[in-house]
Amino acid sequence: MHIPDNNKLYNPEFLQHGYIQIYTGNGKGKTTASLGLAMRALGRGWSVLIVMFTKGGNDYGELISFASLSPDFKDKVKIIQAGLDRIVYSSNISEEDKKQAQLGWKIAKRAIKNDEYQLIILDEANIALDLNLIELSDMLDVLKNKPDDMEIVLTGRNAKPEIIEIADLVSEIKPIKHYWDKGIKARKGIEF
Ligand code: ATP
Numbered sequence: 001m002h003i004p005d006n007n008k009l010y011n012p013e014f015l016q017h018g019y020i021q022i023y024t025g026n027g028k029g030k031t032t033a034s035l036g037l038a039m040r041a042l043g044r045g046w047s048v049l050i051v052m053f054t055k056g057g058n059d060y061g062e063l064i065s066f067a068s069l070s071p072d073f074k075d076k077v078k079i080i081q082a083g084l085d086r087i088v089y090s091s092n093i094s095e096e097d098k099k100q101a102q103l104g105w106k107i108a109k110r111a112i113k114n115d116e117y118q119l120i121i122l123d124e125a126n127i128a129l130d131l132n133l134i135e136l137s138d139m140l141d142v143l144k145n146k147p148d149d150m151e152i153v154l155t156g157r158n159a160k161p162e163i164i165e166i167a168d169l170v171s172e173i174k175p176i177k178h179y180w181d182k183g184i185k186a187r188k189g190i191e192f
């Protein structure tokens with residue numbers, strides 16, 4: 001396969017309108033859909049920011065894949081982990097969880113305001129909002145005023161109605177079956 005020179009792929013003359021997308025619901029596929037989109041956009045020479053809310057540590061297959069991209073592509077994707085290396089629920093939230101999420105949001109907010117990327121993925125942002133780790137009114141304000149040509153994706157269960165309201169695309173993934181119900185926990189290569 002011929003891979004075009006990455007620097008020639010993103011041509012500002014062809015800027016197109018960017019939308020706000022939400023992948024929510026209790027079924028599997030929200031984060032993986034956003035990562036697939038990141039790969040697609042990178043292939044077109046876009047610059048991509050991924051902020052992973054509520055996720056820390058480096059035990060994610062996607063982190064290894066992105067780190068293994070050729071320099072041209074790797075330079076166009078920035079990944080920020082804004083969480084601890086554990087699952088956060090409403091019953092185990094710590095000050096550090098909040099600090100991490102707020103730091104991630106600060107970076108995302110600055111990137112949105114400064115128009116630094118063509119695609120910004122706020123993975124598990126819905127969870128961070130639902131758990132009050134970041135402020136809803138602040139995020140609404142920033143999203144409403146995003147640059148016209150920037151695409152922003154929020155993933156995670158329990159998307160806030162106020163965010164759904166301002167989004168342009170909302171996909172709710174519904175679990176018809178999930179092996180979780182058979183007691184099968186997250187698997188390497190499939191869930192992380
Ligand atoms: P993927 O990253 O595979 O696209 P997702 O982003 O749609 O999945 P999340 O809501 O982020 O899914 O859930 C991530 C993890 O939650 C999964 O690794 C899974 O093991 C676990 N999980 C799945 N179903 C349940 C459930 N009913 N209750 C609690 N945890 C679940």
Ligand code: MG
Pocket residue numbers: 030031032124155156
């Ligand atoms: Mg997810």
